[in-house]
Amino acid sequence: MTGCHLVWDWNGTLLDDLALVVASTNHAIATVDGPVLTAEQHRTAFRRPVADYYAEVLGRVVDAEEFGRLDRIFHDAYRAGLTTCALAEDAERALRGWAGTQSLLSMWFHDELVLLVETYGLSATFRRIDGLRTEVGGDRKAAHLDQHLSQLGVDPVTTVLIGDSIDDADAAEAVGASCVLYTGGFTDPDRLRARGVPVAESLTDAVRLAGGHPGQGGIGRQLRR
Numbered sequence: 302m303t304g305c306h307l308v309w310d311w312n313g314t315l316l317d318d319l320a321l322v323v324a325s326t327n328h329a330i331a332t333v334d335g336p337v338l339t340a341e342q343h344r345t346a347f348r349r350p351v352a353d354y355y356a357e358v359l360g361r362v363v364d365a366e367e368f369g370r371l372d373r374i375f376h377d378a379y380r381a382g383l384t385t386c387a388l389a390e391d392a393e394r395a396l397r398g399w400a401g402t403q404s405l406l407s408m409w410f411h412d413e414l415v416l417l418v419e420t421y422g423l424s425a426t427f428r429r430i431d432g433l434r435t436e437v438g439g440d441r442k443a444a445h446l447d448q449h450l451s452q453l454g455v456d457p458v459t460t461v462l463i464g465d466s467i468d469d470a471d472a473a474e475a476v477g478a479s480c481v482l483y484t485g486g487f488t489d490p491d492r493l494r495a496r497g498v499p500v501a502e503s504l505t506d507a508v509r510l511a512g513g514h515p516g517q518g519g520i521g522r523q524l525r526r
Contacts, residue, residue: 306455307399307511308446308478309427310464311407311414313486314504315396318379318386319344322487325378329371335359344489349441349468380413388421389485395504396426399511404429406449406462408442429453442472450476461511463504470496481507 309315312322323343330336335358348354352368363371396403404427407414411432418424431449442464450457457477462469465486473480481499484490493500501507 304459305401305511306453306460307401307403307508308449308460308462309396309403309405310462310466310469310486311405311418311432312409313465313488314463314483315389315392315405315423316386317389317485318383319487321379321382321386324382325375328378329375330355330358332374333359333367333371341489344487345492347466347487349466351440376410383417389504391503391505393423395508396423398505398508402428402455404449404453404455405431406442406446407432408440408445409433442468443475446472446478447476450478463507463511465493467492467496470498473498479511481510483507 312318319340323338323340326343327335327337330338335355338358346354346357351372352363352365355368355371356363405414405418405423407430409417409432411434414432415424415430418427418430424430429449429452431445431452433445446462450460460473460478462473462478462480463483464470464472464480465483466488470480470482479498481501482488482493482496483504484493484500484502485504490500490502499510501510
């Protein structure tokens with residue numbers, strides 16, 4: 302559907318960085334005597350705001366000051382391991398498979414995101430690239446998606462977000478866009494399916510779902526049923 306605009310999530314979607322995220326999370330919470338998490342435990346429990354996730358893992362309240370410190374520790378560890386990450390196996394094929402316009406919205410820090418996307422040779426693929434423009438991460442995506450689409454001048458009704466978290470679906474719903482969730486990222490597939498939006502096991506399948514099945518009325522009916 303060439304009239305539709307596709308917004309991609311980066312971490313856990315186009316970038317296969319689950320192992321690094323789990324290792325960096327464990328590094329951060331170890332500084333406050335937290336447990337060692339497996340990838341499956343992370344996928345089952347992870348949510349935004351990340352401070353709430355840390356509080357659940359640690360079994361106690363995590364205030365803003367402590368979260369800011371843990372967030373910095375996490376991101377320092379994450380940066381150190383980024384060279385170990387690759388794109389998802391079918392990321393480039395999925396990007397080439399979309400006939401309409403595309404953009405990228407990530408909760409990774411903006412300046413670093415732009416440079417990282419360039420290293421993968423993908424910058425020209427996207428009409429716009431937006432990352433986090435604050436010093437501390439961990440918040441929800443909805444307001445960022447709203448601003449991203451506003452800057453693009455794109456109608457949310459003709460927009461599909463492809464991401465790997467419940468927060469991606471919540472963000473799309475909040476602004477009136479559609480969403481396809483991808484099972485290869487940070488969230489347990491059963492949690493994604495329970496959210497009630499289309500779920501894909503590959504990025505190429507996510508693109509197919511975003512385009513709508515032929516004969517079923519396209520994106521409006523396929524993704525909002």
